[in-house]
Amino acid sequence: MSIRLNCLSNMARRLNCNFSQWSSRVFAAEFDSRCDPVYFALSAQTPAADEKQSLLFQKLFSQGKAFSVHAITDDRIQRARSYSDLQDKLVSALPKSCNLLQLIAFHPDVNNSLVKGFFIQDALNNAGTENMLKDLVKSEEFHLCTYVSSEDGKLWQQCVWSQRGKECTEVAKHYITVAAKPEYHPSLLNIINTVVYYSFEDAYRVLQECKECIPESKEVLELADQCIKNSTKGRFPVIVIEGLDATGKTTLTQSLQEILRGALLRSPPGCLSQWRARFDAEPPLIRRAFYALGNYISACDIARESAKSPVIVDRYWHSTAAYAIATEVGGTLESLPSSHSEVYRWPRDLLTPDLVVLLTVRPEERARRLLARGVEKTREEAELEANNLFRQKVEEAYRRIQDPACVVIDASPSKEEVLSEVLLLIQKHCNL
Numbered sequence: 001m002s003i004r005l006n007c008l009s010n011m012a013r014r015l016n017c018n019f020s021q022w023s024s025r026v027f028a029a030e031f032d033s034r035c036d037p038v039y040f041a042l043s044a045q046t047p048a049a050d051e052k053q054s055l056l057f058q059k060l061f062s063q064g065k066a067f068s069v070h071a072i073t074d075d076r077i078q079r080a081r082s083y084s085d086l087q088d089k090l091v092s093a094l095p096k097s098c099n100l101l102q103l104i105a106f107h108p109d110v111n112n113s114l115v116k117g118f119f120i121q122d123a124l125n126n127a128g129t130e131n132m133l134k135d136l137v138k139s140e141e142f143h144l145c146t147y148v149s150s151e152d153g154k155l156w157q158q159c160v161w162s163q164r165g166k167e168c169t170e171v172a173k174h175y176i177t178v179a180a181k182p183e184y185h186p187s188l189l190n191i192i193n194t195v196v197y198y199s200f201e202d203a204y205r206v207l208q209e210c211k212e213c214i215p216e217s218k219e220v221l222e223l224a225d226q227c228i229k230n231s232t233k234g235r236f237p238v239i240v241i242e243g244l245d246a247t248g249k250t251t252l253t254q255s256l257q258e259i260l261r262g263a264l265l266r267s268p269p270g271c272l273s274q275w276r277a278r279f280d281a282e283p284p285l286i287r288r289a290f291y292a293l294g295n296y297i298s299a300c301d302i303a304r305e306s307a308k309s310p311v312i313v314d315r316y317w318h319s320t321a322a323y324a325i326a327t328e329v330g331g332t333l334e335s336l337p338s339s340h341s342e343v344y345r346w347p348r349d350l351l352t353p354d355l356v357v358l359l360t361v362r363p364e365e366r367a368r369r370l371l372a373r374g375v376e377k378t379r380e381e382a383e384l385e386a387n388n389l390f391r392q393k394v395e396e397a398y399r400r401i402q403d404p405a406c407v408v409i410d411a412s413p414s415k416e417e418v419l420s421e422v423l424l425l426i427q428k429h430c431n432l
């Protein structure tokens, strides 16, 4: 597929026609996270009519009227924030007759080429929907497309609209062809340095780019500046406890602290708590960079404390990466990057613990504990409960992270049993 698309854009370049960068992208419209998306590409030439293709496109584009919207700025921070704003606007303003789907556009196999947008099917073909979407284009941050068919309904075209003076005008029109399913789910193109950061500098750079639009970034950066780079562990062991919410991390880490007479730390560290809600409200690009920096700040504390006593850490890099990967990857467990993917590698400059224990509990037991605790859940945790599939993806991502990999413990038995099992593990791994 990518070869065919490259040929197309090379040909367009030779012909010196205005074949925008969008033309070499593949679009993926996601009907349901459990099914494969519909993949389509744009073509400068009239494609041959194909019965199967026409049927598929009719399903996609002729449920009333179809539209797509993408944020188009080159600034990654602005694009991520515009996408979030757009989602809020569409969710609140679209009439009930509309079906809102995720539409992504990407260059096959090119990392960070993915641009997120929306695909809207308006079953009633409301004039109001079209006007509302054209209004959005006025802000010049978005790219609006409509979809039209030839008279016999066999060929489809994507029309691009843009604000020219006072008018919203059609500025380009391309034929649409079915594109092959890529080898890997396109969301994988958007993990490295977009939601998971593998060095202090990469995460730091994102918050630096946010200084203007999120003033709190400056304070987080100041704390990060105080971090000793590449901090190394002291002579005492460092034990990280990981797991989904309500798997017993707090209970276990407190017991371990008492028994081992150690220091209890967490990531993100307490010094960042005042800004956590602020960054939780930001899109993944920014939110994940905040948590990534949190790990580096915690690493400094871990280095200092491990010179004096054993250190127990409640969540660390495994949490940051596993939640980010599971949220970003659409589809089922099979859509996760394969076990040997580089997305599961440990950042080269982050202090490595001696032991990472992953607590797992059966879903019914976890739900029982959450209910008994009665604490308000974070938005993401609420989603976990509603979405068992997402929970499985987070846990599987935890299990795939390497160097150090986590040791998985069934934390469904009693607190005492879990504690003694973990103490045995610590003895084995950390010579305690």
Ligand SMILES: Nc1ncnc2c1ncn2[C@@H]1O[C@H](COP(=O)(O)OP(=O)(O)O)[C@@H](O)[C@H]1O
Pocket (backbone or CB within 6 Å): 243, 244, 245, 246, 247, 248, 249, 250, 251, 252, 369, 370, 372, 373, 411, 412, 413, 414, 415, 416, 418
């Ligand atoms: N092994 C266990 N068996 C039964 N209940 C437990 C066990 N470990 C923790 N709990 C209870 O489950 C709830 C969640 O535990 P907590 O330690 O707060 O989890 P986390 O820190 O992972 O969110 C608490 O009410 C706690 O008392």
Ligand SMILES: Nc1ccn([C@@H]2O[C@H](COP(=O)(O)OP(=O)(O)O)[C@@H](O)[C@H]2O)c(=O)n1
Pocket (backbone or CB within 6 Å): 244, 245, 246, 249, 267, 268, 291, 294, 295, 315, 316, 317, 319, 320, 321, 323, 324, 378, 380, 381
């Ligand atoms: N080191 C960490 C810790 C939390 N997180 C994020 O924070 C959320 C969980 O935090 P939480 O405060 O609800 O967790 P608990 O420690 O209360 O179980 C996850 O959704 C992760 O996205 C992270 O990315 N990195």
